[in-house]
Amino acid sequence: MATETNVEMNRVNPETPRQEVVDLMRKDGYVLMKNALDADSLAKLKEAYAKEEAAVPHEEGALRMEVPMILGKGDAFENLMDWPVTFPIARDLIGEDISLATGGELDHKYPHSKAYIGWHNDFQWMKDMAYPLPNFWVRCTFFVDDITQDMGPFTLLPGSHRSDHACPYDMGNKYVEGEIGITGKAGDCLINCTEIWHKNTDNVSDKHRRMVMVLYKHIWMKEWEDGSGVCPKQKARQTDPIRKQLVGDIQWHCTKEFPAKDV
Incomplete structure (x- = not known):
């Protein structure tokens, strides 16, 4: 369970000025x-999520359920990759050479399940890199249900x-002064740089924690491995120039201007 803190959460909305x-x-x-x-998009996302959830058996003792390449499994998911109120923020942070780092992920934490990872930044394994690191990845995590x-x-x-x-690798899952657990309502979206130090916490409730994650990178970087890259069928069906860029279906070497330049 996340520890209650007095840290005020950064809350914005679709009307908040982009630069702010x-x-x-x-x-x-x-x-x-x-x-x-x-409301309509959230309802469609809930319906699509429920179908995916029903198709995955709940293994005894499992802490969570992950469904990779989720963006390729219908419009309710695919539309999140260039969602009009979140994608421009990721584009500004990554740059006009933005693309998907994975094919998206359905992230589902079961009731009464322990934390599965402690404090880390996603590129802490990189050696001989000067800190602070650039924004290699930006993640948009859409809340399918309320999260407390x-x-x-x-x-x-x-x-x-x-x-x-x-x-530090030895931080484990301990409480750190200033940490904040990100709670919100269904339809909210957490946008974060993945170099921010972050951790998972115990789900001590009777409720399932349901999220859909969209991860962005620079187009010249490799996609995440382990079978979580962009679905080939999803890549093949794109015709919109920006979406083709996002799925990595454009030439990037020596490109002077990317389709996402004016997003």
Whole structure:
């Protein structure tokens, strides 16, 4: 369970000026975009999520359920990759050479399940890199249901993405002064730089924690491995120039201008 703190959460909404959101991201490494999804889109996402959830057996003792390449499994998911109120923020942070780092992920934490990972920054394994690291990845995590402190919310340490060193491996899952568990309502979206120090927490509630994650990178970087890259069928069916860029279906070497330049 995330620890209650007095740290005020960075809450924005679709009407918040874009530069204000980007400035908060650069300063603190995250924002919670309230009402990122409209009611109709949220209803369609819930329906699509329920179908995927029903298709995956609940293995005894499992802490969570993951469904990779989720963006390729219908419009309710695929439309999240260039969602009009969240994608522009990621584009400003990554740059006009933005693309998908994975094919998206359905992230589902079961009731009464322990945390599965402690404090880390996603590129702490990289050696001989000067800190603070660039924004290699930006993640948009859409809340399918309401998320409360007892449900094992993502817990972040604001501003830590600007640290002059990697997150220490021996931090474990301990409480750190200034940490904040990101709670919100269904339809909200957590946007964060993945170099922010973050951890998972116990879900001590009777509720399932349901999320859909969209991860962005520079187009010249490799996609994440382990079978979680962009679905080939999803890549093949794209015709929109920006979506073709996002799925990596354009030439990037020596490109002077990318389709996402004017997003």
